[in-house]
Amino acid sequence: VTAREIIEKKRNGEALSRHEIAFFIRGLIEGQFTDYQASALLMAIFIRGMSRDETVALTREMRDAGKVLDLSSIPGPKVDKHSTGGVGDKTSLLLAPIAAVCGVKVPMITGRALGHTGGTLDKLQSIPGFDFQPSLPQVLSLLRKHGAVLMGQTPELAPADARLYALRDATGTVESIPLITASILSKKLAEGIEGLVLDVKTGSGAFMPSSRLALKLAQSLVHTGKGLGIRTVAVVTGMDQPLGRAVGNALEVRECLEFLQGESPEDLQTVTFELAAQMLMLARLARTRRSAETMAREAVSSGAAWRRFLDMVAAQNGDIRVLENPELLPKAANVSRLEASRSGFVAQVDARMVGMASNQLGAGRTRMEDAIDTAVGIYLHKKIGDRVRRDEILCEVHWNDAACLHGTMALLGKAFQIRPGPVRPPRLIRSVMKG
Amino acid sequence: VTAREIIEKKRNGEALSRHEIAFFIRGLIEGQFTDYQASALLMAIFIRGMSRDETVALTREMRDAGKVLDLSSIPGPKVDKHSTGGVGDKTSLLLAPIAAVCGVKVPMITGRALGHTGGTLDKLQSIPGFDFQPSLPQVLSLLRKHGAVLMGQTPELAPADARLYALRDATGTVESIPLITASILSKKLAEGIEGLVLDVKTGSGAFMPSSRLALKLAQSLVHTGKGLGIRTVAVVTGMDQPLGRAVGNALEVRECLEFLQGESPEDLQTVTFELAAQMLMLARLARTRRSAETMAREAVSSGAAWRRFLDMVAAQNGDIRVLENPELLPKAANVSRLEASRSGFVAQVDARMVGMASNQLGAGRTRMEDAIDTAVGIYLHKKIGDRVRRDEILCEVHWNDAACLHGTMALLGKAFQIRPGPVRPPRLIRSVMKG
Numbered sequence: 021v022t023a024r025e026i027i028e029k030k031r032n033g034e035a036l037s038r039h040e041i042a043f044f045i046r047g048l049i050e051g052q053f054t055d056y057q058a059s060a061l062l063m064a065i066f067i068r069g070m071s072r073d074e075t076v077a078l079t080r081e082m083r084d085a086g087k088v089l090d091l092s093s094i095p096g097p098k099v100d101k102h103s104t105g106g107v108g109d110k111t112s113l114l115l116a117p118i119a120a121v122c123g124v125k126v127p128m129i130t131g132r133a134l135g136h137t138g139g140t141l142d143k144l145q146s147i148p149g150f151d152f153q154p155s156l157p158q159v160l161s162l163l164r165k166h167g168a169v170l171m172g173q174t175p176e177l178a179p180a181d182a183r184l185y186a187l188r189d190a191t192g193t194v195e196s197i198p199l200i201t202a203s204i205l206s207k208k209l210a211e212g213i214e215g216l217v218l219d220v221k222t223g224s225g226a227f228m229p230s231s232r233l234a235l236k237l238a239q240s241l242v243h244t245g246k247g248l249g250i251r252t253v254a255v256v257t258g259m260d261q262p263l264g265r266a267v268g269n270a271l272e273v274r275e276c277l278e279f280l281q282g283e284s285p286e287d288l289q290t291v292t293f294e295l296a297a298q299m300l301m302l303a304r305l306a307r308t309r310r311s312a313e314t315m316a317r318e319a320v321s322s323g324a325a326w327r328r329f330l331d332m333v334a335a336q337n338g339d340i341r342v343l344e345n346p347e348l349l350p351k352a353a354n355v356s357r358l359e360a361s362r363s364g365f366v367a368q369v370d371a372r373m374v375g376m377a378s379n380q381l382g383a384g385r386t387r388m389e390d391a392i393d394t395a396v397g398i399y400l401h402k403k404i405g406d407r408v409r410r411d412e413i414l415c416e417v418h419w420n421d422a423a424c425l426h427g428t429m430a431l432l433g434k435a436f437q438i439r440p441g442p443v444r445p446p447r448l449i450r451s452v453m454k455g
Numbered sequence: 456v457t458a459r460e461i462i463e464k465k466r467n468g469e470a471l472s473r474h475e476i477a478f479f480i481r482g483l484i485e486g487q488f489t490d491y492q493a494s495a496l497l498m499a500i501f502i503r504g505m506s507r508d509e510t511v512a513l514t515r516e517m518r519d520a521g522k523v524l525d526l527s528s529i530p531g532p533k534v535d536k537h538s539t540g541g542v543g544d545k546t547s548l549l550l551a552p553i554a555a556v557c558g559v560k561v562p563m564i565t566g567r568a569l570g571h572t573g574g575t576l577d578k579l580q581s582i583p584g585f586d587f588q589p590s591l592p593q594v595l596s597l598l599r600k601h602g603a604v605l606m607g608q609t610p611e612l613a614p615a616d617a618r619l620y621a622l623r624d625a626t627g628t629v630e631s632i633p634l635i636t637a638s639i640l641s642k643k644l645a646e647g648i649e650g651l652v653l654d655v656k657t658g659s660g661a662f663m664p665s666s667r668l669a670l671k672l673a674q675s676l677v678h679t680g681k682g683l684g685i686r687t688v689a690v691v692t693g694m695d696q697p698l699g700r701a702v703g704n705a706l707e708v709r710e711c712l713e714f715l716q717g718e719s720p721e722d723l724q725t726v727t728f729e730l731a732a733q734m735l736m737l738a739r740l741a742r743t744r745r746s747a748e749t750m751a752r753e754a755v756s757s758g759a760a761w762r763r764f765l766d767m768v769a770a771q772n773g774d775i776r777v778l779e780n781p782e783l784l785p786k787a788a789n790v791s792r793l794e795a796s797r798s799g800f801v802a803q804v805d806a807r808m809v810g811m812a813s814n815q816l817g818a819g820r821t822r823m824e825d826a827i828d829t830a831v832g833i834y835l836h837k838k839i840g841d842r843v844r845r846d847e848i849l850c851e852v853h854w855n856d857a858a859c860l861h862g863t864m865a866l867l868g869k870a871f872q873i874r875p876g877p878v879r880p881p882r883l884i885r886s887v888m889k890g
Contacts, residue, residue, distance in 0.1 A: 023625070024624075024625060024626065024627045025627075027498075027626055027627040028627035031498065031501060031502065031627055031628070054625070055490070055491040056490040056491045056493070056494040056622055056625065056626060057494070057625055057626055058491070059491040059492070059494050059495040059498075060494040060495060060497065060498040060626035060627065060628065061498075061626075062495065063462075063466065063494075063495040063496075063498035063499050063502075064498050064502070066466060067466065067498075067499070067502050067503070068502070187491055189459075190458070190459060190489070190491065190492055191459065191462055191491060191492055191495035191496075192459045192460075192462040192463035192466055192495065193466070193495065
């Protein structure tokens with residue numbers, strides 16, 4: 021079999037065999053499949069699609085192209101959560117200690133911000149000293165002692181994914197269900213987990229806003245996870261407005277600290293406890309959805325999750341003084357306020373626009389090599405459905421660089437929409453799909 | 456506009472603007488459009504297609520990416536012929552002197568063999584000393600004095616085509632009507648011609664055997680040529696069996712010498728005089744198809760085309776002694792014969808198999824860097840429709856390397872099919888399409 025034959029087969033709309041997919045991924049790493057051949061194949065896959073069997077084979081080969089963590093020496097169920105990315109989505113930082121307190125082992129590999137969405141690794145960067153590159157023995161020891169570890173992607177794990185993602189990004193072949201499925205799952209399954217909860221976002225702030233595509237992606241993820249022998253659940257959640265009130269790295273960490281100490285916005289609770297409950301059920305630590313949620317809520321209300329978070333951060337060399345005294349977290353030099361131009365009800369807080377506004381302040385990045393400012397961001401005082409009076413504060417903008425401020429304020433002005441009559445907040449949990 | 460936006464547009468099945476196509480071709484040469492982006496776009500074009508306007512724009516940009524010969528100082532109509540490639544197709548060598556004698560200026564840029572089909576440049580290589588890289592002043596002088604010049608492609612002419620062809624070859628995107636159209640026409644129109652006759656082959660020996668695709672390609676070529684202001688005619692001709700009797704470089708040159716001296720197989724005459732007549736009509740040197748053919752036939756029967764060929768070759772430093780005494784042409788050391796295993800009528804002389812058999816002897820090449828043996832080849836004693844008796848000679852194999860002989864004879868054995876009842880030779884001129 022040659023690269024060209026494989027490309028021609030997919031070009032003609034035929035299904036590739038497991039052997040051909042293995043040739044593609046190995047060839048990409050070893051050189052028999054060039055970049056320009058890979059991008060022709062990616063375009064053919066984008067247009068012609070892939071069957072479930074092909075997607076399973078692609079995911080398996082991408083996972084097995086690198087190292088897969090061996091967690092067999094760790095007792096207890098290993099379950100993780102992955103989100104397709106949103107604005108103000110800080111649930112990973114909450115789920116790791118909550119699930120760990122309940123008995124789950126969470127070997128969470130997490131990423132950096134790109135585009136308008138945030139990244140857990142960038143949020144952790146606002147905690148001085150936090151080491152997100154533990155060695156394998158350290159990972160095992162952290163999991164054994166604290167039940168969770170938060171770490172960055174390494175080049176040994178799913179190495180083909182980084183190559184393919186760079187090509188997809190440059191060739192307009194990102195938004196393909198089978199390619200996204202294989203990209204997400206190959207990295208997560210390299211963690212050596214038994215169960216995975218997927219938070220598939222839908223709405224303006226989501227990577228793929230269309231609800232039809234979000235459902236298709238959720239199905240594909242669940243089927244592919246199952247096809248690889250992993251217990252998998254996908255929860256489709258609304259990302260029309262940012263999750264919680266804080267958008268921006270240190271601001272979001274602060275919101276997490278408040279959450280773990282019992283004070284938090286309702287929408288953030290709804291999504292976090294839904295995902296936590298699904299994790300506990302996949303881990304077979306709870307029999308019913310209801311008992312799972314009760315366990316998760318008690319982990320927070322008892323203060324156990326908060327203490328666990330402090331232990332986890334300390335064990336990864338993070339400075340826990342900033343957690344105990346959030347005033348020490350990175351802080352922007354200035355705070356400006358956006359006020360309502362009229363009275364009424366908030367009808368829209370467009371998540372994508374808020375994410376872009378936060379990016380403009382320096383909280384995110386356009387290219388992977390950009391530096392970020394962990395201190396800046398946006399804090400929402402009003403969310404969809406809230407009553408607002410003229411001149412009341414809609415949101416606070418935490419900023420350092422005056423050059424960006426004007427554009428940011430203009431964007432936020434467009435993100436908020438106020439209507440005269442009452443507005444219902446959008447539904448958060450759209451569907452739960454099991455493998 | 457960015458490379459990714461252009462790729463995404465075509466990926467979605469939309470038409471590209473002239474500006475976007477210009478960005479693509481210029482970017483390919485200047486570096487803003489990488490190889491892997493180009494191959495993703497080529498795949499999207501392959502699957503989604505291109506409109507007539509897009510094909511015209513692509514051809515124009517590919518032509519204008521390099522030098523275009525300025526023949527305005529040469530009096531007389533400039534018309535050329537191009538063939539999509541066949542087996543035993545030596546019409547270029549005949550048409551140049553015939554059309555020149557009739558008053559056409561023929562600035563013929565021609566190529567090398569690839570795959571199972573032959574190339575005019577390789578045939579010329581069997582004439583010692585022949586210089587197929589004249590300088591531009593030499594080209595002008597040759598056209599002025601002799602009315603024709605035969606030359607190889609140079610890197611300055613249509614430079615994007617070579618880059619694109621290499622990518623298409625490696626990524627399974629060769630057989631695309633708009634891409635083939637732009638590739639053929641961009642190179643030919645860089646000759647600075649006013650008219651072009653296209654010989655689109657169909658049948659087993661053709662690059663695209665399907666007659667439906669040959670018709671589509673012929674239409675696309677004619678429309679695109681017209682769209683660029685060039686008088687264009689496409690003749691779809693049958694390539695079920697090799698054209699004429701000789702296949703292989705020196706053998707084909709010898710058949711041309713005989714043709715120009717008045718002795719030639721009927722099928723070669725039919726195609727050559729059809730194409731010659733079309734050239735004369737495009738050149739407006741004849742009003743009717745009939746008078747055009749008469750002019751062309753008289754150019755041969757009078758001996759004028761033969762003398763012109765000698766002059767042309769001499770002017771390009773070729774050794775005309777080998778033309779006057781064909782025994783001096785490169786000659787294989789051995790000749791073997793394939794005999795009929797039974798009596799009957801020849802029903803098939805599969806052109807592709809004969810081309811491949813000739814290649815195995817060393818007459819052609821699989822990769823562009825392969826060397827060729829101009830002496831070897833196949834001479835057909837029987838063609839479709841001929842009556843044959845058991846043990847009569849079907850063809851002669853002229854060979855140098857014994858290692859290849861067995862495979863060649865086996866392939867030729869399969870190429871010939873004999874049936875008990877009479878067989879009609881296939882139609883040669885399938886259709887003539889005008890712009």
